[in-house]
Amino acid sequence: xxITGSIQHITPIAIVWQKQMEKLSIVIEELEWKYPNSLIIDxxxxxxxxxxxxxxxxxxxxxxxxxxxEYNGKRYNGLRLWKIEKAGIDGIEDSSWDDxxxx
Numbered sequence: 001x002x003i004t005g006s007i008q009h010i011t012p013i014a015i016v017w018q019k020q021m022e023k024l025s026i027v028i029e030e031l032e033w034k035y036p037n038s039l040i041i042d043x044x045x046x047x048x049x050x051x052x053x054x055x056x057x058x059x060x061x062x063x064x065x066x067x068x069x070e071y072n073g074k075r076y077n078g079l080r081l082w083k084i085e086k087a088g089i090d091g092i093e094d095s096s097w098d099d100x101x102x103x
Contacts, residue, residue: 003061004087005036010052024043028041067079
């Protein structure tokens, strides 16, 4: 799944589980719609330093996995990031702009 929008919040890095894995969460808000959606996406392990280079209000395109888990008879949804990149105007990557002259 994919969402393009602006980073609204980045949580501090926390150490979780017995594996001593780093974790943080980001809140992404879509900007294209009249009633924008916001998602909280978890970031684990080796993706944490990459995401930590982004700043609040920065435009990004995020690809993530959705997963449901059961714990003590209750079900929970979880969204986990697997790819993030800067987005330009209308969700187009900044690197797609060709500044070379044709002559």
